[in-house]
Every structure is written in C-alpha cells, then in structure tokens.
Amino acid sequence: MSDRIHTLSGYLYEYQKSVAQPEEFWAKIADSFYWRKRWSKVLKWNFEEPEIKWFVDAKLNITENIFERHLFTIGDRPAIIWEANDPNEEGRTITYRELFHEVNRFANALKRKGIGKGDKVIIYMPMVPEAAIAMLACARIGAIHSVVFAGFSSTALADRVVDCEAKAILTSDGNYRGSKKIGVKSVVDEALEKSSVETVIVYERTKQDVTMKEGRDFWWHDVIAEESEQCVAEEMDSEDMLFILYTSGSTGKPKGVVHTTGGYMVYSQYSFDNVFQYSEGDVYWCTADIGWITGHSYIVYGPLLAGATTLMFEGVPTFPDCGRFWAVVEKHKVNIFYTAPTAIRALQAYGTEEIEKYDLSSLKVLGSVGEPINEEAWHWYHTHIGKNKCPIVDTWWQTETGGIMVSPIAGITPTKPAYATLPLPGIQLCIVDPEGNELTGNSVEGNLCVKYPWPGMIRTIFGDHERCKQTYFSTYKGMYFTGDGVKRDHDGYYRILGRVDDVINVSGHRLGTAEVENAINEHPKVIESAVVGYPHEIKGQGIYAYVICDMTNRTEDNLINEIKEMVSKIIGPIAKPDKIQIVSGLPKTRSGKIMRRILRKIADGSHDTMGDTSTLLDPEVVSQIIEGRK
Ligand code: WT7
Numbered sequence: 099m100s101d102r103i104h105t106l107s108g109y110l111y112e113y114q115k116s117v118a119q120p121e122e123f124w125a126k127i128a129d130s131f132y133w134r135k136r137w138s139k140v141l142k143w144n145f146e147e148p149e150i151k152w153f154v155d156a157k158l159n160i161t162e163n164i165f166e167r168h169l170f171t172i173g174d175r176p177a178i179i180w181e182a183n184d185p186n187e188e189g190r191t192i193t194y195r196e197l198f199h200e201v202n203r204f205a206n207a208l209k210r211k212g213i214g215k216g217d218k219v220i221i222y223m224p225m226v227p228e229a230a231i232a233m234l235a236c237a238r239i240g241a242i243h244s245v246v247f248a249g250f251s252s253t254a255l256a257d258r259v260v261d262c263e264a265k266a267i268l269t270s271d272g273n274y275r276g277s278k279k280i281g282v283k284s285v286v287d288e289a290l291e292k293s294s295v296e297t298v299i300v301y302e303r304t305k306q307d308v309t310m311k312e313g314r315d316f317w318w319h320d321v322i323a324e325e326s327e328q329c330v331a332e333e334m335d336s337e338d339m340l341f342i343l344y345t346s347g348s349t350g351k352p353k354g355v356v357h358t359t360g361g362y363m364v365y366s367q368y369s370f371d372n373v374f375q376y377s378e379g380d381v382y383w384c385t386a387d388i389g390w391i392t393g394h395s396y397i398v399y400g401p402l403l404a405g406a407t408t409l410m411f412e413g414v415p416t417f418p419d420c421g422r423f424w425a426v427v428e429k430h431k432v433n434i435f436y437t438a439p440t441a442i443r444a445l446q447a448y449g450t451e452e453i454e455k456y457d458l459s460s461l462k463v464l465g466s467v468g469e470p471i472n473e474e475a476w477h478w479y480h481t482h483i484g485k486n487k488c489p490i491v492d493t494w495w496q497t498e499t500g501g502i503m504v505s506p507i508a509g510i511t512p513t514k515p516a517y518a519t520l521p522l523p524g525i526q527l528c529i530v531d532p533e534g535n536e537l538t539g540n541s542v543e544g545n546l547c548v549k550y551p552w553p554g555m556i557r558t559i560f561g562d563h564e565r566c567k568q569t570y571f572s573t574y575k576g577m578y579f580t581g582d583g584v585k586r587d588h589d590g591y592y593r594i595l596g597r598v599d600d601v602i603n604v605s606g607h608r609l610g611t612a613e614v615e616n617a618i619n620e621h622p623k624v625i626e627s628a629v630v631g632y633p634h635e636i637k638g639q640g641i642y643a644y645v646i647c648d649m650t651n652r653t654e655d656n657l658i659n660e661i662k663e664m665v666s667k668i669i670g671p672i673a674k675p676d677k678i679q680i681v682s683g684l685p686k687t688r689s690g691k692i693m694r695r696i697l698r699k700i701a702d703g704s705h706d707t708m709g710d711t712s713t714l715l716d717p718e719v720v721s722q723i724i725e726g727r728k
Contacts, residue, residue: 101127103372103507109523116523117550123524124152124553128364132167133158134333137360143551145578147563148571151337152361152553159331160340160363161238164402165198166331173198176407179381180227181426183274183413192227194405197234199327200227204235204318206325211297211316213266215240215332218342220264221388222246222255222286224273225412228301228318229388230398232268237340240332244342244354247389248273250670252288254352259293262342262354262560266297268318272304276417283308336360342560343391345497346610347569348581348600354560355391355497362500363403365554369501369522370400373491374463375508380433383409384465385423385441390607391497392467395554396436400501415441421452424483428456434508435483436465436493440605442475443636450482458483463508465491468606469638470594476515494518494594496580497608498570500554503527504592517593526550529586534574545598546584547577600694602631602639607672611694614641614675617668621661623648628684628692629675632701640676642701644723647680654680677701677728683719685711700724 103109116123121140128137137156143149173195180190192200213219219241223229229245236243244262246255248270259267267290273280283300287309290298300308301318310317340362342354376382382401386392401408409430415423423445427435445452464484466476471492480490490513493505503525504518505511511519521527529537529544537544548555555578559566573579583595597603600611611629618627625646634640647657658678666674685693693714699705705724711717 101130101368101371102375103510103523106510106512109507109510109520112523113521117526120524120550124364127368128153128360131158131163131364137336141551145551145571145576148567150551150555150557152358152551153336153364156336156360157333158336158360158363159238159240159334160359160399160403161201161234162331163363164234165194165201168405169194169198172405175405177402178227178230179407179409179430181409181411181413181430183276183417185418185422185425190227197231200231201234201238202327202329203322203325204231205238205329207299207321208235208241208266209239209329210325211266211299211321213239213241213297215334217241217265218244218262220244220246220255220259220262220267222248222267222269222282223301223388224248224270224282224303225387225410226270226301226303227410230410233341233388233394233398234402238329238331240334240338242339242341244344245389245394246344247387247670248282249389249672251667252285253668254670255285256289256293257351258344258354259289259295261344261351264295266299267295268299268301270301270303271308272306274304274412276414279304279306281306334359337557341394343394343497345391346601346608346613348610349612350610352610352613353562353565353569355556356558356560357500357554358557361553361555363399365501365552366395366400367403369554370396370406371404372507372522373493373502373505374434374436374465375510376401376404376406376434380462381407381409381430381460382434382436383411383426383430383432384436385411385415385438386436386467391500395501415445419452420445420448421455424453424456424458427458427461431460433460434463434465435461436467438468438606439466439471439475440469440637442466442471442479446475446478447636453482458485461485461488463491464488465493467493467495469603470596471516473515480515489513492516492518494582494592498556499552500556503548503552504594514589514591517587517591519591521592524552527592528577529584530574530577534577540586540590541588543585543595544583545574546580546582546594547574548580549577602629602641604631604634604639604641604672605637609641609669609673613669614643614665614673617665617673618643618645618661618675620668621664623652623657624661626684628694628697630694630698630701632677632698634676637676641673642677642679642697642728643675644679644681644684644697646682646684649680679723679726679728681719681723681726683716683722685720685723686715687713688715690715696720697723700727703727
C-alpha cells in the first residue's frame with residue numbers, strides 16, 4: 099500500500115500534512131480504493147448538530163474493495179484461517195476467491211428472503227467464518243448489519259432487535275466455548291417471542307436440537323444450496339449506513355452507534371495497515387469477538403480490505419489448557435498477535451511453563467486493546483511472548499471512533515510501557531480541563547477530546563440523534579468528548595487513564611453503571627442499588643454493587659446469588675457483579691443524588707481519604723457501609 103508509513107520522520111511528516119491539509123491528506127489515501135463515483139467534496143462537517151460527511155456524494159460498495167479491487171492478484175491467498183474451539187477438530191482456510199463466492203451465495207440467499215438495501219439484520223453467531231460471511235453479505239446487498247455478541251442474554255438481544263427494527267436474524271444452533279456447548283438458537287427463540295422478525299437463518303454448528311418455526315426459520319445450508327456464486331454489489335452512497343453496533347453509555351439503555359460506508363472503509367484499512375505494518379504473507383490474529391468493534395474493524399473489515407490473512411479463533415484462551423493461544427501461534431505461524439490486557443493478565447497468572455512449550459519465533463508485532471494495560475502486564479507480554487524483540491502497539495480507541503486513534507506504529511514509534519504513545523495521522527487530540535479549556539503543552543492531565551473529524555467516526559446513534567449530540571458533542575463545545583481521562587507526559591506521549599464517566603470497563607467490555615443497576619432493580623426484593631467499578635487484578639475493573647433490599651424471608655447469601663442470576667439473565671454473564679454488599683442506605687446529597695465518588699472510594703479501599711462528607715443527607719450511612727465492606 100502506497101500510504102504506508104515507514105519511518106518516524108515519515109510519521110511526523112504525514113501527521114503534519116494531515117493537520118495542515120486534512121482534505122488533501124484523506125483524498126490521497128482514498129484514491130487507492132475503488133469508487134463507482136468519486137466524491138464532490140472530501141468533507142462537510144460541523145460538531146454542533148453534529149453532521150459529518152466524508153467523501154460526499156461518492157458511490158461505492160465496501161465488498162468490491164475487498165474482492166473485485168484486488169481479486170486478480172490475491173484470489174488464491176488465504177483470507178480467513180479458522181481455528182476451531184477443539185484443537186482436534188480440523189480448521190478451515192478460505193481463500194479470497196472462495197470467500198468472495200461464499201459471500202455472494204449468501205447475499206443471494208438474503209435477497210431471496212426479501213432482504214435488501216436499508217434493511218437491518220442482526221447477527222448473533224459464534225466465531226465461525228460464516229459470521230464474517232454474514233457481515234459481508236449484508237454489506238454486499240446494502241443491508242445494515244448489527245452484530246450482537248453471542249454471550250448476551252435473550253433480553254439484551256430482544257432490546258436490540260426492537261431498537262434497530264431488525265427484519266432478520268442470522269444465528270447458529272449452538273456454540274462451543276471451551277468444554278461447554280451453549281444453546282444459541284434457543285436464546286433467539288426467547289428473544290423473538292414478541293417480535294416481528296420475519297426471517298431467521300440458522301447455521302448448523304453443534305448439531306444440537308433446535309425448534310424451527312415454519313415459515314420463519316431456515317437452515318443456512320438449505321438457503322444457499324441453489325444460489326449462484328455471483329452477486330452484483332449494490333451501489334451505496336458514501337454516507338449510507340454500513341452497520342449499527344450497540345455499546346453501553348453512562349445512562350440508559352445501550353445505544354446503537356452508527357458507522358457509514360466510505361469513511362469507515364478508508365479508516366479501517368488505513369489504520370490497520372499502518373499500526374500493524376502488515377506485510378504480504380503475514381498471518382495476523384486478533385483474538386476479539388466479532389460482536390465488538392475490534393472484531394468488526396480488525397478481524398473483518400480492516401484486514402480483508404488490506405488483503406491480509408486474518409485468523410479467526412472460535413475458542414477461549416484456557417481450553418483445553420492455558421497454553422492454547424501459544425499453541426495456535428505456533429501451529430499457524432502467527433506474525434501479528436492482537437489481544438486484550440485482561441487476557442494477558444489472566445495468562446500471566448499461570449506462569450511461563452505453558453509458554454515455553456511452544457515456538458513463538460514467528461511473532462513480529464504484539465498488540466493490546468480495550469483497556470489500559472498496566473506496566474507489569476506490558477513487561478510480561480514484551481518479555482515472555484515477544485521475547486524482547488516484538489514492538490507492542492497499545493491501541494486506544496472506541497466503538498464510536500471506528501478505528502484505532504492513538505497507538506505506536508509498529509517498529510517505528512518508540513514505545514513506553516502503558517502508553518498508547520501518539521495519535522495516528524488525521525487525529526487531532528485535545529486535552530481539556532473540566533471547564534473545557536484546552537490544556538496546551540506537555541506534562542498535562544485532563545479529559546480527552548478530539549477537535550477535528552476523522553473518516554471512521556460515529557455519525558449518529560440509531561434513532562436518537564439528540565442522544566449522540568448530548569453524549570459526545572455537548573460536554574465541550576466544538577469537540578468530540580471521549581469519556582476518557584488522559585495524561586500527556588513530558589515527551590508529548592499519551593497515557594489513557596480510564597473512564598471519567600459512569601462507564602466501567604470489565605475485561606475490556608464496556609458496561610454502564612445505570613444499565614447494571616436497572617438489571618439489579620428488576621429483582622422483586624431490591625429497593626435501590628448503586629454500582630461502581632473497582633480495581634480488579636485480572637479484569638482491570640470489577641463490578642461492586644451496593645444494594646438496599648427487603649430481607650424478609652431471605653438470607654443474604656441466597657439473595658446475593660439471585661441478584662447475580664438476575665443480572666446475568668437480563669444483560670449476560672459478563673455483567674454479573676463481582677461483589678454485592680447489602681446496605682441499609684446509600685450516601686446521597688440533600689438533593690437525592692447518589693454520591694458515587696464515596697462508593698468508589700469504599701470499593702477500592704481508599705476510604706481513609708474520603709474528603710468532605712458533610713454535604714450528605716445522612717453521613718452516618720457511610721460508616722455503616724465501610725463496616726460491611728466486602
Ligand atoms: C473504551 C472504549 C477499542 C475497542 C475495544 C473497546 C477503553 C480502549 C484502550 C487502551 C486504555 C482503552 C477506553 C475507551 N480503552 N482501548 N489501549 N488503553 N483504555 O471499545 O467497548 O468502545 O470501549 O475502552 O476507556 O473509552 P469500547
């Protein structure tokens with residue numbers, strides 16, 4: 099790729115150019131893509147509405163940029179290497195040409211079921227190549243996909259089905275996860291009890307028993323059986339929606355982050371190419387799930403647009419044992435490995451014996467994503483996995499940013515443990531104080547904002563543009579607010595300090611405290627609850643819930659278990675509180691607002707430095723809570 103950065107001075111040059119002449123900068127990058135019609139203007143924007151349009155009036159199809167754009171040169175190259183949950187099950191290798199044909203066949207099947215441009219399709223599937231095929235088939239025909247992580251509960255799935263007005267769901271019979279076999283279709287059935295979804299297509303994975311509803315449910319292998327492997331791509335506007343992906347916020351229900359076609363395409367490939375410095379023949383492995391933005395941008399779209407070989411892993415890091423990641427690296431000679439700090443910390447706890455059994459010499463680049471990586475985990479990763487020869491790219495970004503924003507360029511940017519280092523070209527960061535004043539110069543700390551658009555950014559929240567405006571563009575005027583705290587050190591390097599809002603990051607998964615509280619409050623014995631995050635050795639943050647309950651006819655233990663089950667049922671197992679403390683009251687201000695600052699201090703054990711509690715309605719409640727601390 100011609101827009102590849104090769105040196106540190108090259109990075110600095112590109113960065114300067116991207117700030118001085120952003121439209122020229124992005125136009126040059128966009129030139130290497132295939133557009134059916136070129137843009138009339140590169141960018142139109144304002145951050146007040148907000149209204150952001152990249153490559154205005156251009157027409158394209160993102161899948162033509164994966165397939166037709168370079169099929170003649172890369173048709174026989176592996177696109178996806180799939181590693182099954184069970185190491186004894188044979189994996190699959192799918193070339194670009196084969197993937198192209200599979201995408202087309204499935205796209206034709208979707209069309210035959212009456213699904214077309216603008217229709218919303220939910221994908222609730224395990225990590226099998228068909229999940230990627232499903233995404234690309236939607237994009238091929240202009241349908242908008244919304245992937246829901248297959249670990250979410252039926253209630254969470256039902257909420258998303260309703261919110262995005264899904265016309266179809268693509269799913270599987272079941273899912274293998276470690277030693278477990280989990281029902282997937284049964285969850286869909288529950289979610290669809292009261293819905294108007296017209297079509298459900300079921301991929302057969304585990305061969306477990308499922309109920310198929312006549313006229314609504316069809317098997318994947320049946321619907322593609324007679325379809326042709328040719329399908330002409332639908333022409334899309336650059337700003338047509340490509341996908342909706344739900345993520346948690348500090349208030350209310352999860353929101354559907356909307357990404358559009360042209361800008362997302364350019365940004366996902368550009369960031370992939372540069373950050374990881376992928377070279378032809380490399381095997382690249384990102385361990386995320388396609389249910390998260392990392393899976394969208396860096397398992398599917400970024401690597402496939404770049405013509406890379408992307409490894410997709412169905413299983414978990416600890417099955418059949420905690421050496422599985424390293425066994426996969428050895429088996430497939432993985433060159434670039436991208437994972438989350440929570441996985442690194444979990445594997446770190448098992449020691450190095452399981453690592454030494456494997457040959458990891460193929461590794462060239464290591465990546466980290468999803469949460470701050472602590473220095474100890476960074477060093478462990480660098481020493482034991484990278485053998486002190488692989489640069490670590492600590493990539494900071496968000497569902498809303500579409501792609502990596504702050505990260506070293508592998509092998510080029512000098513790294514510093516726990517620092518995401520420097521912004522990618524085109525990313526104009528800004529650190530502000532609580533009043534919104536920009537903090538210039540180095541050695542400053544504040545809230546992280548972005549003051550100029552980039553192609554991969556969020557366009558709206560599906561069905562609620564006002565919420566998009568309020569959440570991201572109203573806190574600080576004229577800026578996109580990330581919700582993260584950050585420090586810029588004496589070298590100008592960025593270190594992300596974590597969320598400054600009521601969002602908690604559990605094992606790299608984002609959860610809103612309000613969302614967890616609402617789930618807890620569904621329990622009939624719960625009167626009120628307050629949830630905060632606290633430092634957790636493996637997960638980064640754990641969930642601590644303070645709950646006021648009606649204790650009649652209940653013991654504390656069984657109530658706590660019931661509450662955990664309730665949260666698991668309503669959101670999913672990832673949201674289960676780690677600690678639940680039954681309390682008789684919550685610290686509130688005179689106006690009735692829960693003082694989470696105090697609850698956070700108690701949860702992380704730093705209540706000696708509580709500060710002023712005199713504004714509380716009932717200061718006595720604090721000492722009671724401290725006494726019963728978990
Ligand atoms: C939040 C976004 C980006 C894909 C996965 C998570 C935190 C993400 C880092 C990092 C420190 C990070 C931030 C951010 N975060 N990457 N490298 N260092 N923090 O996407 O679910 O949208 O969560 O994850 O707090 O705001 P997400």
